[in-house]
Amino acid sequence: MLIQARQLYQSRDLLSSWTGRNIRARYQQSALGWLWAIFQPAAQVAIFSIIFTRIVPVDTGDIPYPVFSYVAIVPWTLLASSLTDMSQSIVTNMGLVTKIYFPREILPVAAMLARLMDFGIALGLLFILMVIFRVPFFPPALIFLPLILIIQLFLIVGIGLGMSAANVFFRDVQSLLALGLQLWFYASPIIYPISMVPERLRSLYFLNPMAGILESYRDILIYQRLPGPYLIQSAVITMIIFVIGTWFFKRVEFRFADII
């Protein structure tokens, strides 16, 4: 694992050029360009706000529903779009993989980093929303926000590496992932508060690492409180997933070029 980290560090120039390439390629022929980074979550928030304030009201306490859902949708979008891109990153670059050697992790990791830029932009809008809706700022967020983000990135890398490698052998992975993300979305506290989850199911509910991660984002950004123990639990589960994902990737990476 350490060797791998060092290798990745040594290839940081390649990682940054490949990330840049991904970003440029994505926005090259698009009229809205980076505005999509805001557009997509904003549109989702608009839809959910209408449904869950007018049609099926959800109690979010003092927090206006748009802010409440946006705080979770932005990190969720980072996860979902990263995983989708990552799962295809090796397969779409087979031409490169079969002809030239470089650390293979570059492809999925760069796919994620390119999405991280979108996350940054969307987060900017979140702060604007917080000012508009007069949500007070919680200073410890400055420490906790990067910490939670790092845990989330480890989770994404773990799953994404595994998916990208498995997809080389079975293209079902892509379809399976789309389905899985849909289920996962509803199994995570995005459109509803955790208080709506029955007490006796909570311990089961927090086995989903995204539950702890998203709840922690809400804690520091809108509830002005420190994250509960579920953040530690999520971090532990994340590490297990990360180790399994990278182990699997490393185990099969040399077989990529043999698949014709």
Place this chain on the structure above:
Amino acid sequence: MKTHVKFENVTKQYNLGLTRTSLPSIISGWLQRSLRQDASSGVQSRSFLALEDVNFELRPGESLALVGANGAGKTTILKLLANITKPTSGSIYMDGHLSALIELGAGFHPDLTGRENIFLNGTILGLSRKQIASQFDEIVDFSELEQFIDTPVKRYSSGMTVRLGFAVASCINPEILLVDEVLAVGDAAFQQKCMHRIRDLIGKGTSIIFVSHNFYLIQAVCNRALYLEKGKVKNQGSPKEIIALYEQDLHQKRTAKLENLAHASDDETGDVEITRVDVYGTQSTESGSLVNNQPVQIQIHYNAYKPLGKVHVSVFIRRSDGLTCCMLRTKLDNFELSLDRGQGTVSLYLEPLQLITGTYYAEAWFLNESDSIGIVTRAGRSDWFSVKGSVLSYTDDSGVFEPHTRWSHQPYLPSSGNGTFAETQPVMTQLT
């Protein structure tokens, strides 16, 4: 003594049976088998030995050519060296910074510009941005692409892509350089430049592994050759010996095929095979160039493995950058041609050649009686030939051919006295 590369009993096996992995097809496979009640014909995972027990060693400054028919394992060796794939058994020892030129444009992204691709490709080859920046001018200079460096690579010709690829791979001073056939695409002048560059690198201690069907290049560059046949090392020695051996085997195979009726035709060669295409001039310059206003003969040597009856021949003359200069067809010239079993030569006379200064090659095809379907599995291709015309160098604007020409000039004379031009018809000179 230091070793750059060492192969020890290397075997590489590919599984070809991996294609059948979808659940519906597995189930239908089960059903079919149980219906036939034939348990023995299970899903056989066919495997293919690309390399078997290969041993060789390469020291600094040595250059090794890999010689062999298609599918003999040359590219597999390069892929193993480039760390793209791992051997099934045996061990590979490598020491040194590697630079690989496995295929045309590998590592280039078509949407990015030449400049961006130099950085991308350089970082893929393991350099830092700083290192690339310091070599950038040298790379651009070598590739001769200053004008196009900010153009997306997808607009490059194949020759330009190869130039850029070779420039990046060779300017980073690798310790081991792998070159796979790519140089065949560049023009002859650039090939010469690459040969110089490769020799320079060898002088500095770079080891080179070279795959090419061009025996002239192999002899010019390599000091050793490895003859591969069906994944095994058949022989190794000096390039000259190995090439002689290889050509001898090739010749024997063809003769055997001609003599053996039972195996008169197979998929590999088809019914007729073009063994060589030669281009001769009646007169050439000291350097061996053809002269554009002199007659030239193109000879197509063939082996026909069965009587084919009426056939047609098409010959293309292509310039080094890939431009087709002309297509010459027996059909259009109403030349009747009929092939029996055996060997022969079809000759085409260009009287005179009429191409401008440049580097070209001729490509020949046999077609069926209606001139619609090619009947050779591979086109015959001549070596590069250079032509000396009246202009010594050409630009994109100078065209392709130089017809026999004559000029004349007839000024309209002003009518006498008042200095104005006469409104009379110009006098046409009779062209004879």
